[in-house]
Amino acid sequence: MAAEQTPIAPIHEFAPAKVNLYLHVTGRREDGYHLLDSLVMFADVGDQITIAPSDILTLDHAGPFGGSLPDPADNLIMRAAMALRDMHGISADAHLTLTKNLPVASGIGGGSTDAAAALRGLCQLWDIDPTSTEVMDLALSLGADVPVCLRGRSTIMRGIGEDFTDVDDCPRTHAILVNPGVGVSTPSVFKARSGDFSSPVDWEACHGETLAERLGSTRNDLEPPAVSLSSVIADVLSALTDCEGVQLARMSGSGATCFGLFPSKEAAQAAATQLIHAHPDWWATATIFGP
Ligand code: C5P
Numbered sequence: 001m002a003a004e005q006t007p008i009a010p011i012h013e014f015a016p017a018k019v020n021l022y023l024h025v026t027g028r029r030e031d032g033y034h035l036l037d038s039l040v041m042f043a044d045v046g047d048q049i050t051i052a053p054s055d056i057l058t059l060d061h062a063g064p065f066g067g068s069l070p071d072p073a074d075n076l077i078m079r080a081a082m083a084l085r086d087m088h089g090i091s092a093d094a095h096l097t098l099t100k101n102l103p104v105a106s107g108i109g110g111g112s113t114d115a116a117a118a119l120r121g122l123c124q125l126w127d128i129d130p131t132s133t134e135v136m137d138l139a140l141s142l143g144a145d146v147p148v149c150l151r152g153r154s155t156i157m158r159g160i161g162e163d164f165t166d167v168d169d170c171p172r173t174h175a176i177l178v179n180p181g182v183g184v185s186t187p188s189v190f191k192a193r194s195g196d197f198s199s200p201v202d203w204e205a206c207h208g209e210t211l212a213e214r215l216g217s218t219r220n221d222l223e224p225p226a227v228s229l230s231s232v233i234a235d236v237l238s239a240l241t242d243c244e245g246v247q248l249a250r251m252s253g254s255g256a257t258c259f260g261l262f263p264s265k266e267a268a269q270a271a272a273t274q275l276i277h278a279h280p281d282w283w284a285t286a287t288i289f290g291p
Contacts, residue, residue: 013118016042057081057094089100103186112149
């Protein structure tokens with residue numbers, strides 16, 4: 001009698017929100033892409049991807065923000081899956097389910113962290129090394145933020161998003177993420193940036209008791225252009241600054257999501273509750289930024 005094949009269990013991958021604690025724009029390449037210097041950390045909130053073997057490649061959406069996603073065929077997850085499959089000559093396919101808990105087009109990774117989680121899960125399913133140069137190059141070809149999300153740990157990111165220095169001395173920090181419900185276009189924000197380029201940060205020379213203190217001499221250079229395109233971001237920053245106990249209020253990535261750093265879980269939760277109460281149309285959540 002032929003032995004029965006054990007069905008392969010679905011793979012579950014967490015796609016954490018990516019946060020740019022600081023982001024300096026240090027130059028621009030001839031192809032128009034900007035050179036960045038950014039401390040990236042990951043939150044304990046994010047999207048969820050489930051991957052199961054299948055005869056055809058498909059993607060379903062669920063979750064609070066699942067309805068705001070474009071056509072699955074255009075989704076970065078599908079592009080990631082097709083590129084990985086073709087690159088490794090894989091004949092199998094997979095059914096992916098994305099539970100979208102994070103707001104879309106919001107400066108906290110969104111499509112990039114989802115694509116990175118899909119790559120991690122599919123590499124496991126298809127027995128591919130996710131840290132190989134080929135997979136990292138594929139990640140960069142999908143978007144400048146995908147490689148850092150594939151690494152998934154606190155990192156100083158330079159270049160356009162391909163040069164990494166691991167950071168081991170960033171403590172777990174209580175925070176909130178706040179999004180005012182507007183999507184901001186990343187290319188438009190970069191285009192609206194003006195003025196001189198910034199110097200990179202010497203992170204080792206940034207001293208302080210808390211992460212907020214260490215970030216004191218840094219900024220997000222994309223904040224002014226993002227605010228010029230979407231003034232509600234200034235309202236979010238101002239509301240965050242007014243929260244009791246806030247140590248630092250700043251925008252992440254190209255916006256519109258902003259974050260606040262807090263000394264305790266209680267202070268972060270109180271601030272999130274206060275903001276949701278005052279602005280029922282905003283999304284706000286307490287979280288932890290971790291190493
Ligand atoms: O790579 P990604 O698709 O995320 O980038 C979207 C757009 O943002 C790019 O087409 C470019 O206009 C801008 N961008 C940039 N420099 C970066 C990352 C993104 O100018 N390092």
